[in-house]
Amino acid sequence: xxxxxxxxxxxxxxxxxxxxxxxxxxxxxxxxxxxxxxxxxxxxxxxxxxxxxxxxxxxxxxxxxxxxxxxxxxxxxxxxxxxxxxxxxxxxxxxxxxxxxxxxxxxxxxxxxxxxxxxxxxxxxxxxxxxxxxxxxxxxxxxxxxxxxxxxxxxxxxxxxxxxxxxxxxxxxxxxxxxxxxxxxxxxxxxxxxxxxxxxxxxxxxxxxxxxxxxxxxxxxxxxxxxxxxxxxxxxxxxxxxxxxxxxxxxxxxxxxxxxxxxxxxxxxxxxxxxxxxxxxxxxxxxxxxxxxxxxxxxxxxxxxxxxxxxxxxxxxxxxxxxxxxxxxxxxxxxxxxxxxxxxxxxxxxxxxxxxxxxxxxxxxxxx
Amino acid sequence: xxxxxxxxxxxxxxxxxxxxxxxxxxxxxxxxxxxxxxxxxxxxxxxxxxxxxxxxxxxxxxxxxxxxxxxxxxxxxxxxxxxxxxxxxxxxxxxxxxxxxxxxxxxxxxxxxxxxxxxxxxxxxxxxxxxxxxxxxxxxxxxxxxxxxxxxxxxxxxxxxxxxxxxxxxxxxxxxxxxxxxxxxxxxxxxxxxxxxxxxxxxxxxxxxxxxxxxxxxxxxxxxxxxxxxxxxxxxxxxxxxxxxxxxxxxxxxxxxxxxxxxxxxxxxxxxxxxxxxxxxxxxxxxxxxxxxxxxxxxxxxxxxxxxxxxxxxxxxxxxxxxxxxxxxxxxxxxxxxxxxxxxxxxxxxxxxxxxxxxxxxxxxxxx
Numbered sequence: 024x025x026x027x028x029x030x031x032x033x034x035x036x037x038x039x040x041x042x043x044x045x046x047x048x049x050x051x052x053x054x055x056x057x058x059x060x061x062x063x064x065x066x067x068x069x070x071x072x073x074x075x076x077x078x079x080x081x082x083x084x085x086x087x088x089x090x091x092x093x094x095x096x097x098x099x100x101x102x103x104x105x106x107x108x109x110x111x112x113x114x115x116x117x118x119x120x121x122x123x124x125x126x127x128x129x130x131x132x133x134x135x136x137x138x139x140x141x142x143x144x145x146x147x148x149x150x151x152x153x154x155x156x157x158x159x160x161x162x163x164x165x166x167x168x169x170x171x172x173x174x175x176x177x178x179x180x181x182x183x184x185x186x187x188x189x190x191x192x193x194x195x196x197x198x199x200x201x202x203x204x205x206x207x208x209x210x211x212x213x214x215x216x217x218x219x220x221x222x223x224x225x226x227x228x229x230x231x232x233x234x235x236x237x238x239x240x241x242x243x244x245x246x247x248x249x250x251x252x253x254x255x256x257x258x259x260x261x262x263x264x265x266x267x268x269x270x271x272x273x274x275x276x277x278x279x280x281x282x283x284x285x286x287x288x289x290x291x292x293x294x295x296x297x298x299x300x301x302x303x304x305x306x307x308x309x310x311x312x313x314x315x316x317x318x319x320x321x322x323x324x325x326x327x328x329x330x331x332x333x334x335x336x337x338x339x340x341x342x343x344x345x346x347x348x349x350x351x352x353x354x355x356x357x358x359x360x361x362x363x364x365x366x367x368x369x370x371x372x373x374x375x376x377x378x379x380x381x382x383x384x385x386x387x388x389x390x391x
Numbered sequence: 392x393x394x395x396x397x398x399x400x401x402x403x404x405x406x407x408x409x410x411x412x413x414x415x416x417x418x419x420x421x422x423x424x425x426x427x428x429x430x431x432x433x434x435x436x437x438x439x440x441x442x443x444x445x446x447x448x449x450x451x452x453x454x455x456x457x458x459x460x461x462x463x464x465x466x467x468x469x470x471x472x473x474x475x476x477x478x479x480x481x482x483x484x485x486x487x488x489x490x491x492x493x494x495x496x497x498x499x500x501x502x503x504x505x506x507x508x509x510x511x512x513x514x515x516x517x518x519x520x521x522x523x524x525x526x527x528x529x530x531x532x533x534x535x536x537x538x539x540x541x542x543x544x545x546x547x548x549x550x551x552x553x554x555x556x557x558x559x560x561x562x563x564x565x566x567x568x569x570x571x572x573x574x575x576x577x578x579x580x581x582x583x584x585x586x587x588x589x590x591x592x593x594x595x596x597x598x599x600x601x602x603x604x605x606x607x608x609x610x611x612x613x614x615x616x617x618x619x620x621x622x623x624x625x626x627x628x629x630x631x632x633x634x635x636x637x638x639x640x641x642x643x644x645x646x647x648x649x650x651x652x653x654x655x656x657x658x659x660x661x662x663x664x665x666x667x668x669x670x671x672x673x674x675x676x677x678x679x680x681x682x683x684x685x686x687x688x689x690x691x692x693x694x695x696x697x698x699x700x701x702x703x704x705x706x707x708x709x710x711x712x713x714x715x716x717x718x719x720x721x722x723x724x725x726x727x728x729x730x731x732x733x734x735x736x737x738x739x740x741x742x743x744x745x746x747x748x749x750x751x752x753x754x755x756x757x758x759x
């Protein structure tokens with residue numbers, strides 16, 4: 024059997040997984056067409072609807088990790104020649120732009136400094152100028168810690184007949200994600216962030232407006248595996264066999280969602296915020312500086328510059344891992360070597376975890 | 392916690408999962424960039440190379456189910472306008488053709504009756520006629536039980552500069568899959584058949600010839616998630632972050648592969664054959680008839696017509712499931728309602744499982 028360390032997962036995800044989610048993963052496998060698995064799928068959909076705060080019928084767990092969910096949305100909702108406006112203020116916005124391009128979209132990007140959110144008025148002005156078929160932004164930029172407000176965008180997108188797409192990989196169940204209230208047309212997430220399930224599935228949800236676009240496509244979707252018409256028939260409707268779903272991963276997600284709803288979304292959001300503030304205070308006391316927009320920063324992903332005494336940040340992170348089993352994320356993309364990303368996600372957003380982070384930091388940080 | 396039945400999985404997959412694989416699935420999650428996870432990935436690659444009987448460096452577990460692996464190969468190896476020859480003698484050959492079309496290939500199919508294998512000379516004649524850029528066939532047609540010989544195809548494919556692709560989803564580790572000896576350029580499998588791991592990953596392997604084609608593409612790969620250049624860099628080489636791998640699924644696959652190699656491939660093949668013969672004899676005694684090519688049929692997937700006394704085959708399968716927790720597969724595609732598919736895969740290919748199948752059948756089959 025594999026001999027593995029027990030890590031304290033406080034990087035950008037995966038996050039710590041509760042024991043009962045691991046137990047659910049290890050339940051005996053059943054068939055992907057078993058009526059009992061159909062029940063599990065139905066319950067997952069119902070729980071995802073609650074977490075996404077939506078009534079969207081087309082709500083399901085895509086059989087791949089978060090990146091697959093993003094690709095599923097771009098591949099199904101972008102037709103060749105579609106005008107796409109993508110917000111790029113970090114790695115994951117850039118990936119959305121790349122996926123839209125590969126789907127055949129004519130992509131224009133709007134850019135912001137890494138760590139900063141977009142001003143919604145600026146986005147709305149670009150929308151009115153370009154009249155895009157699709158607008159996509161990242162709600163919680165895992166590479167920068169920026170939190171993007173989304174509440175005022177849909178009206179502008181819709182008045183030109185477009186769709187509004189949201190990456191909520193890192194925010195879902197850690198911050199309010201109000202799909203219906205904000206009139207988001209399509210959103211995707213991951214299981215390994217605030218849902219605290221291992222990686223392997225990507226929750227997605229699509230509005231009726233998005234489904235109308237999908238149902239009226241003029242060209243086939245590039246991907247067969249991620250073709251939402253086929254996947255959707257398996258998740259509801261005809262129940263036609265499409266692919267063999269990752270059965271045990273869905274057991275794990277089912278339990279993770281049950282725990283989220285048992286705690287309650289508002290309580291969970293407040294816990295993320297409270298524990299974040301505790302971490303932030305201690306980090307500031309230790310000479311760290313926050314590097315993301317103070318008005319729009321995430322509680323579950325803390326982008327910080329390390330104290331001036333730190334000269335070998337990678338070596339220090341390696342010591343935290345080797346000596347304290349503590350995973351802290353390095354900077355990604357253009358922030359590589361410049362920042363750390365400290366995650367407090369889902370089951371990991373607890374006071375005792377913050378204490379362990381501080382104890383490990385105090386043991387390895389060079390003296391001033 | 393989910394309340395689920397314990398099923399005897401003897402349909403077309405998923406197959407019964409050994410307890411230690413479920414235990415491995417439930418190991419505490421670690422980071423997808425953790426050096427310890429890199430070790431797990433390396434060990435998975437080495438074990439997959441043994442199971443595929445190949446030295447191919449590009450051997451890895453694609454982060455999706457078997458259908459994703461097939462799409463990964465078609466999407467990366469087919470460029471728009473490529474001539475593709477696809478063998479269609481069941482559902483899964485048809486899917487390969489569809490994936491090649493979506494990748495932009497000019498697809499010609501060669502067809503055979505469902506349940507029958509192709510004569511290699513017939514395929515070779517078509518290859519010499521069409522001079523295809525890519526030829527793809529299904530080694531073990533899960534929808535029909537047909538076993539496709541592959542040992543003589545590569546020379547013809549290669550003399551015209553093409554690539555030979557194999558679907559070995561259902562055969563891998565249950566029947567010899569000799570990637571190097573048969574000069575297969577690319578193959579994909581699934582975890583939930585003879586490897587006896589839950590579904591969620593797709594082992595793939597590519598030859599240097601296939602990698603040369605990939606590295607010299609003129610057009611970008613449609614899929615970003617399945618882009619083998621990016622995925623390959625994560626699995627080896629630069630180790631650059633691409634997507635968050637399904638960490639715990641890989642733990643499960645690691646243990647499943649360890650068990651396969653501990654048993655030994657030849658011993659495992661012989662076990663599948665022996666238990667198949669035991670099942671076959673008992674099925675024939677009970678009035679079932681084999682519906683696939685007697686010269687080329689699979690040991691791990693038995694396509695049978697039920698006795699004439701059976702009038703409601705779906706109802707009977709439902710009784711087997713409800714009263715005996717026994718999953719038997721119905722016919723797929725044009726065999727729906729006409730045949731059953733009885734799987735004896737991996738951990739499920741055991742004498743005691745055959746006895747349980749017989750006991751359940753004897754309890755529900757209508758008297759003659």
